Amino acid sequence: MANGLENAMRTAADKIAHYVQDVAEMKVETLYVRVGADGPTDFCQARPIAQTIVSLDGDSKVILPLREAEAGRFEVDAGLFDVHQRNVTTAIEYRARMLNALLSALQSLRS
């Protein structure tokens, strides 16, 4: 049992180390689906609302939700973008916590 435990620790540490080396970019996507009145929601038909890509080097790319307004102008759909931005905030906070936890785990498992 102790040997199995040691192997499990070593394997977990190796996988975490591989993961930590591989986090260069984070992508947040928000999509929507329409719900039919007479059928279940088909989430496979989801369509995009917005996408944000955040790189570790500080670069970021945002694809905004726009809708056509008067005179051919476009305007941001503020409500949808707000929902997306909250997801981005959640993702950034989560990644910071997870990286911190994973690095601690790696340090502990290899101690």
Added chain:
Amino acid sequence: MEREPQGIFQFFDTTLAEITPDVLGLWAMVPTPAPQALAFGTTLETTAQPPLWRADLPAEPHIAKHHLADAETRLNTSQKALAGATRRLSVFIEAQRAGVAFGLPSVDGTRARPEEALAVLLREVHEGRPPVSFGVGEWIGGGWEQAAQQLQAVLERLGRLAAYYVWVETRVQQELLGQTAVGWTGDVKTVWRIGLSPEEVMLHQRTLALALQSRDTLLQTLVLATQFAVKLSLLLSMPGGIILALPAAWKFINQVLAEPAQPA
């Protein structure tokens, strides 16, 4: 009649379900893979069935919010208990150094059960000496072996989780509002049912935050167990001490987490 929180918050996972009936006393384990019909196209590819965190809330908004608030409080209590476990382990170790090896410490004048169980487990390890430093499961009592089996399953699960992602979904009376796929690197892909009210959007965002913080707490628990094992191994002073102490540390933390919350 209100449902119990575990009837509302469920965690679909085939591995962890074998070793624990719930996660943090909050998410009921469902020992089956996440239903395939839920999957939507994602760039977060995986070769294994990912675990699914699901909240199925009641239709009444104020009751749904009440359940989420209650779950957030329970999670917060678990996170505080982890900090408490660190303090209690320090007290335990100080007591061992000051007195007879593996005697029972007193916390606030009362005998605390997690400390008692920890002392028993460490005594099992200590008294089993000196036959061997590894492969000790055969001669150490059932407490250590059971804790070791649980911990090994969690470690193996952790390794798999590092490669894959999880799903989080929110339902109201079984009707899907939103579904999010989350990778370990923070990649997030959410599909919303269109036409949701701001309140319904908030229900899924709170469920998502709850699931991610639960996952985070689970990982912190594991990290803490390894840190505790390092400290306890100094008491054992025997070859392979960290590995031998790890199951005892794991069990200690889980017992502290399972204790009823103390009034503030």
